[in-house]
Amino acid sequence: MRKLVFSEALLPDGWRRDVRIEIQADGRIASVTPDAEPGRLVALPGLPNLHSHAFQRGMAGLTEHAGDSEDSFWTWRELMYRFLAHLTPDDVEAIATLAYAEMLEAGFTRVGEFHYLHHAPDGSRYADHAEMAARIAAAAATTGINLTLLPCFYAHGEIGGAPPVPGQRRFLNDLDSFAALAEGSRRAIAALPGATFGLAPHSLRAATIEEIRAVRAMAHRDEPLHIHAAEQVKEVEAAQRILGQPPIAALLDAGLVDARTCLIHATHGTAAELARVADARAVIGLCPVTESNLGDGTFPAISYRAASGRFGVGTDSNVLISAPAELRTLEYSQRLAHRTRNALAPRGGSTAVALWQAALTGGAQALAAAPAGIAPGAFADLVLLDPAAPALAARHGDRILDSLVFAARDGAISEVWVRGARVVEAGAHPARAAAERRVAAVLTRILAA
Structure with missing residues (x-):
């Protein structure tokens, strides 16, 4: 001992x-x-970091120059597509190694890697379909961080099954090729101590309800399902127009939200939707530093916590990696929105302790890493x-x-x-x-x- x-x-x-x-x-x-x-x-x-796109650490600071039109998540995404077009497997491993070392230095001891950079720049597959997953595993092995690998299913460019755009070609799979990729990714982490696994249909922008249901069926027992939902107003409006309801409601009504589900961002979820998420014992993955950087909006954390909603935090775009900063930014967002202080603390209790304990519990659930804590x-x-x-x-x-x-x-x-x-x-x-x-x-x- x-x-x-x-x-x-x-x-x-x-x-x-x-x-x-x-x-x-x-x-x-x-x-x-x-x-x-x-x-x-x-x-x-140590805290779980439940949502990371490691390669984006390499482009941190490159999107802070105003364009000719109004900047938004969508203009940021175009630069991201241009950046990732240059990345080799060696590059991805190097950037992920740096990001994971920084996460450990900053208080995160597990990372959920929402991994969608699967293919070569022209969209063709590597000889090893799971080559990029193996590079993520290698970065985790080098740094010693616990890894939850979440290979991402991505098939379309917009809600309703619209064709993908050229910048997305490195992400794309159909259901058969994704099933093979998932098995290869499981093998890539099989020898990695402390590793767990889950699946990640990217969003209703990139996968239909039927495809999300099929991806969920590929999961082994207790493997979580992570999905972006209601991150952007434009996404919510498109879902309302095409599906007749907003994204979170669509996932709830399809029976795709339960204790194995982690909804990433959920920034623009309605009170009724978030109450149902809380009742389902699902986890919401909040990424306050990235959400602030992208101008996404403010999650209604006070009312969600009052409903006993579960959450964890992630570094998402990895623009600045720090466990304390994610919790601080979450709390400050609520102070600014509600003009109060210690917004997420229990009466008479510590704000930081309440946030740290909640992020520990929710993050461990979302990354299939329970039990957690000392x-x-x-x-x-x-x-x-x-x-x-x-x-x-x-x-x-x-x-x-x-x-x-x-x-x-x-x-x-x-x-x-x-x-x-x-x-x-x-x-x-x-x-x-x-x-x-x-x-x-x-x-x-x-x-x-």
Whole structure:
């Protein structure tokens, strides 16, 4: 048994002092004993990042120049299509390695990779149909992050089965080819410790209800289903016009929303739809930093939480990777919308603790990674803080996490452990420097062309 001791730790039932954790050889926690013996560092459970497009880390910062017409998600998407047209499998592995190292440094210990960059630039398949999935798995192996691979089904360009546009050709499969891709992707992660698997029909823009139902039937028992829904007003309007109802209602009425479902964004879901999502015990995947960057809108988190709705957070476009920043941006969005403070905290409770615990529980459910947290049976996925850091000095319990989320600068996280092994030390991941050099070479080649 490996033994770790902490001055304080956030356990499922709250903060406890002088906590001893014993870890089995497989990386799972065998026992947690409070009031045992003192340690120096403070332990938090690592957060799941339930929605990532790793390759988009390479284009961060390239879309912040105003165009000749009004900018939106749709103009951003055109630049994304142009960028991904240049990426080789080596490029994707390099960018994903950097993104995953950054995620670990920033408090995420599992990533849900919503993976749709499947084919060569001309749309042809690689000799290994799951080549790109294998590169994602390689990046996870290099960094040590837990991976939930979510290969994406993409067949159309718009709601109603419209033809895809040329920029989407690297994503496309029919149901038969996707079934083969899914099996190849399962094989790609078979030897990866801590890995789980799910399927991801991209959205009602890219898959019909019938195709989504067919993809769901391909899932093995307990494998989750992730899908973008109600991310954009234009998407909602198109669904209303073509399907006669908005996207979330269409998925609900088709019986495609339950505890295995993660609806990504759901920004423009109605109160009635979101109440039904909460009743179905599904998870909504919120990506507040990306949603803010793209100008998507503000999710009605206060009313959704009041309905006991489940959620997790993701980094989506990876424009800036930070677990505290996702939670902070979510809370600030509600403060701005409702002109209040501590909008998502229970009465008399800590905002940061409420958000961290909810994102842990919802993210673990969405990524088929339960149990989670600092508890027997869960992986020892730990984020460790130095209480002597200026932003955390003289703080205990809730105030430590409140200060991390709302007041600490980069570097407040000292160590990160995944499955009982240290992968970040002194705030740095050992693979990051090499990954940065590789990505710099990739971007120099692409941007100088």
